[in-house]
Amino acid sequence: MIRLRVLSTDKGGLIADKKGVSLVEHFEDLEDSRAERTKIHQLSDIIVIAICAVICGADNWVEIEEFGQAKRDWLEALLGIPNGIPSHDTFGRVFAMLDAEEFEACLVKWVQHLHELTQGQLLAIDGKTVRRSHDRRQKKEPLNLVSAWATRSRLVLGQTEVAEGSSEITAFPELLAMLELSGCIVSIDAIGCQKTIAQQITEGGADYVLALKQNQPQLHEAVETMFTLEKQNEFADVPHDFHQTIAKDRGRIESRRCWVISAPEFLAYMDPEQV
Numbered sequence: 001m002i003r004l005r006v007l008s009t010d011k012g013g014l015i016a017d018k019k020g021v022s023l024v025e026h027f028e029d030l031e032d033s034r035a036e037r038t039k040i041h042q043l044s045d046i047i048v049i050a051i052c053a054v055i056c057g058a059d060n061w062v063e064i065e066e067f068g069q070a071k072r073d074w075l076e077a078l079l080g081i082p083n084g085i086p087s088h089d090t091f092g093r094v095f096a097m098l099d100a101e102e103f104e105a106c107l108v109k110w111v112q113h114l115h116e117l118t119q120g121q122l123l124a125i126d127g128k129t130v131r132r133s134h135d136r137r138q139k140k141e142p143l144n145l146v147s148a149w150a151t152r153s154r155l156v157l158g159q160t161e162v163a164e165g166s167s168e169i170t171a172f173p174e175l176l177a178m179l180e181l182s183g184c185i186v187s188i189d190a191i192g193c194q195k196t197i198a199q200q201i202t203e204g205g206a207d208y209v210l211a212l213k214q215n216q217p218q219l220h221e222a223v224e225t226m227f228t229l230e231k232q233n234e235f236a237d238v239p240h241d242f243h244q245t246i247a248k249d250r251g252r253i254e255s256r257r258c259w260v261i262s263a264p265e266f267l268a269y270m271d272p273e274q275v
Contacts, residue, residue: 023048026110033097041086045079046094049086051107061088108158108178121184122151123206125175125192127168146171148179172197181206190215227259239263 024044032043050058052075053067068075068085075081086094095103130143144162149155158178162171172192181204188197190213201208214220230238241260246253 023051023110026113027103027106030102030106031099034094040083041081041090041094043094045081046086046091048079049075049081050091050095061092064088064091111155111157121153123157123179123181123184123186124149124151125172125186125188127162127171127191144168146175148175167191169194169197173200176200176204179204185209187211193219226261230261231259235259235261 024047027044027047030043030047032039034043049068050064052071053064056067058064058067065085065088072085075085125146125148127144127146130145141164145159146162146168147156148158150157158175160171160175160178162168168191172188172194173196176186176197177200181201184206185208186201186206187209188211190211193210193212193216198208198210212220212223230240235242238261241262242258244255244257246255248254
């Protein structure tokens, strides 16, 4: 269970970060489409309770209500909540009425505000299929998401859906556009090994590590041939870097060795069109 620590509270009793900006401020432009006569609970209270509950491991509306009841004294001191903790049905109805894209934009803005990228931070971008998100009876395909994970901070900085019938390649540019990349290193698996994606990363002020597999047959063969030849010669005639790690994982010893060639003439050999 993740333990929630309050950094500070403002006069209104709203959660605030170390920069003095409250969580609620990031959601203040979110439209509340409920009729005035039905607003027993403030939208800001519902959002704060739900976010805190999810951070602490809540997985559904019932668990969010249970979290609210368990932390009621703390939440009352923090938020006021004059009408108590909303029911799980209320949480479900209110969130169903919210504009999903507007809520996502507010949430991303809050997360990015909390997170300070450091020089050399590794952002791992990868796609995953959400388990049990399909519906065979309605012929609904499973939900595919592409996420950006800040490895040092252990935080998802952004996430976007892969359009049905499309591939992750189309989602990568949209996700990269959401992120502040300056000074970071972006890693993507082989499906993202594309010139346009690499260009977008460098234009954002970041470096990249793109996996190369046989989905790029000519480039893969050229890289494999070059490293094979240079390894036989112990990289004697080319500037290079080398790093090795040895670790124990799952009952076995893993030794990983990495060679890096950065000489311009070798890169020109790999891709003459870029010279």
